[in-house]
Amino acid sequence: xxxxxxxxxxxxxxxxxxxxxxxxxxxxxxxxxxxxxxxxxxxxxxxxxxxxxxxxxxxxxxxxxxxxxxxxxxxxxxxxxxxxxxxxxxxxxxxxxxxxxxxxxxxxxxxxxxxxxxxxxxxxxxxxxxxxxxxxxxxxxxxxxxxxxxxxxxxxxxxxxxxxxxxxxxxxxxxxxxxxxxxxxxxxxxxxxxxxxxxxxxxxxxxxxxxxxxxxxxxxxxxxxxxxxxxxxxxxxxxxxxxxxxxxxxxxxxxxxxxxxxxxxxxxxxxxxxxxxxxxxxxxxxxxxxxxxxxxxxxxxxxxxxxxx
Amino acid sequence: xxxxxxxxxxxxxxxxxxxxxxxxxxxxxxxxxxxxxxxxxxxxxxxxxxxxxxxxxxxxxxxxxxxxxxxxxxxxxxxxxxxxxxxxxxxxxxxxxxxxxxxxxxxxxxxxxxxxxxxxxxxxxxxxxxxxxxxxxxxxxxxxxxxxxxxxxxxxxxxxxxxxxxxxxxxxxxxxxxxxxxxxxxxxxxxxxxxxxxxxxxxxxxxxxxxxxxxxxxxxxxxxxxxxxxxxxxxxxxxxxxxxxxxxxxxxxxxxxxxxxxxx
Numbered sequence: 001x002x003x004x005x006x007x008x009x010x011x012x013x014x015x016x017x018x019x020x021x022x023x024x025x026x027x028x029x030x031x032x033x034x035x036x037x038x039x040x041x042x043x044x045x046x047x048x049x050x051x052x053x054x055x056x057x058x059x060x061x062x063x064x065x066x067x068x069x070x071x072x073x074x075x076x077x078x079x080x081x082x083x084x085x086x087x088x089x090x091x092x093x094x095x096x097x098x099x100x101x102x103x104x105x106x107x108x109x110x111x112x113x114x115x116x117x118x119x120x121x122x123x124x125x126x127x128x129x130x131x132x133x134x135x136x137x138x139x140x141x142x143x144x145x146x147x148x149x150x151x152x153x154x155x156x157x158x159x160x161x162x163x164x165x166x167x168x169x170x171x172x173x174x175x176x177x178x179x180x181x182x183x184x185x186x187x188x189x190x191x192x193x194x195x196x197x198x199x200x201x202x203x204x205x206x207x208x209x210x211x212x213x214x215x216x217x218x219x220x221x222x223x224x225x226x227x228x229x230x231x232x233x234x235x236x237x238x239x240x241x242x243x244x245x246x247x248x249x250x251x252x253x254x255x256x257x258x259x260x261x262x263x264x265x266x267x268x269x270x271x272x273x274x275x276x277x278x279x280x281x282x283x284x285x286x287x288x289x290x291x292x293x294x295x296x297x298x299x300x301x302x303x304x305x306x307x308x309x
Numbered sequence: 310x311x312x313x314x315x316x317x318x319x320x321x322x323x324x325x326x327x328x329x330x331x332x333x334x335x336x337x338x339x340x341x342x343x344x345x346x347x348x349x350x351x352x353x354x355x356x357x358x359x360x361x362x363x364x365x366x367x368x369x370x371x372x373x374x375x376x377x378x379x380x381x382x383x384x385x386x387x388x389x390x391x392x393x394x395x396x397x398x399x400x401x402x403x404x405x406x407x408x409x410x411x412x413x414x415x416x417x418x419x420x421x422x423x424x425x426x427x428x429x430x431x432x433x434x435x436x437x438x439x440x441x442x443x444x445x446x447x448x449x450x451x452x453x454x455x456x457x458x459x460x461x462x463x464x465x466x467x468x469x470x471x472x473x474x475x476x477x478x479x480x481x482x483x484x485x486x487x488x489x490x491x492x493x494x495x496x497x498x499x500x501x502x503x504x505x506x507x508x509x510x511x512x513x514x515x516x517x518x519x520x521x522x523x524x525x526x527x528x529x530x531x532x533x534x535x536x537x538x539x540x541x542x543x544x545x546x547x548x549x550x551x552x553x554x555x556x557x558x559x560x561x562x563x564x565x566x567x568x569x570x571x572x573x
Binding site for chain 2: 262263264265267269282283284286287293295296297298300301
């Protein structure tokens, strides 16, 4: 099950937080357990970090507030130690944080250093990517993180029906392609050669935040792109290398791409106009965004499509 | 129509996915045995409630539903002769399990339209998603645009006509009935089919297991011309015919123990 959605505005910024929320909320029946967003705001010279210090359902209890505050201070201390100049650190929840920093060093070293703090998990790193995910449906998460006012050019989202893993943040989509900046993926399906690819990518020095097969896709694509391949070429490679039934959407700092496996077993519907491209598991999500009859289509098997801001 | 409350037996819904109550919509216009209502602000449950009341309780035989807005599971299980027109695009599972209605849809439909249809006609002016006409047993299903993958999977009867292209695994495990594809077909056409006929006017990416070219007969010409004439589809193009090779499954009436004796 699960539902995925993506929007890209090719003519400038829009209220993508509100747009994705409407799309994801219309697919609540596909997964009410958790909801996640990967959204791209205007890029500047600051690095944006989204990180959590505890799972939402383990963030309360005796001494927890003090522990979260202590670990937050430790994160800020480590940012300073590694040479980052902290501009802002904010939190809507007490356990999930957004920091902006000036930093020109190695992002992998930064992420690893921060994740050494107890309970810390870096959800995203980049110049414009922000991954926000939490338990509950889209409206709940949007209200919690004030996503209704988020403006940007493109983004993706995911509603999760927990099947093979827990209802927690670690299992919630989207996945950031650690340690590559500004790359994220949402996925609907199952990869049947997950362990094989996880071992291969781990041998190349990558680590994974979760046991979820979707994270493989993000890291796989970023690994190929880091070798100089385009997003489109990397996605085409993935159709040969990844086994199973899947439809996924990948976003980078200026692109959004979709891919369907050779069995076309997982749904995706596409609406394309000159300024706006929207993709979703079901038409009802497109209609929640475009309030009129529009021409949509299902991409066919082995189809890879990429759009640019 | 007066607003009448309705309750189901659902009283607990931990995930907030169920619509336990629904009020009968009060925007239905009835005139001269015909009815129409705007579904834009109605829930799935309300739309189906109104449709069923009109057809079954009020004896209306011609209903137009405006602005279905891709909502799922509309007009499912209607077992009566009537006309239903969708002015717009329904979502997934539209018109499943119907027996008798003539449905026209001037938009697009999502996955699994007319699944398990038993009789009647469903005419779609634009494209359709995957699993179009899955397991239909009878009736005519016409899509004027393209359709997704697995069209007519497990088809047990009836006729599916697609004026555009079809995706992978079209006619997978079909058991009976006909598919008339005017565009191109994706990979594995007719894979593991038991019986039935598939006609394709365009190219076929590949044939599935035990799907083979069939001999063209006058009955094939008569069937296609008749279907195109009945549904006003113009002149049919030239088709290739594909059938089951009858080597994959067992088609004799022998018990497994008897088969061993015969084969060996």
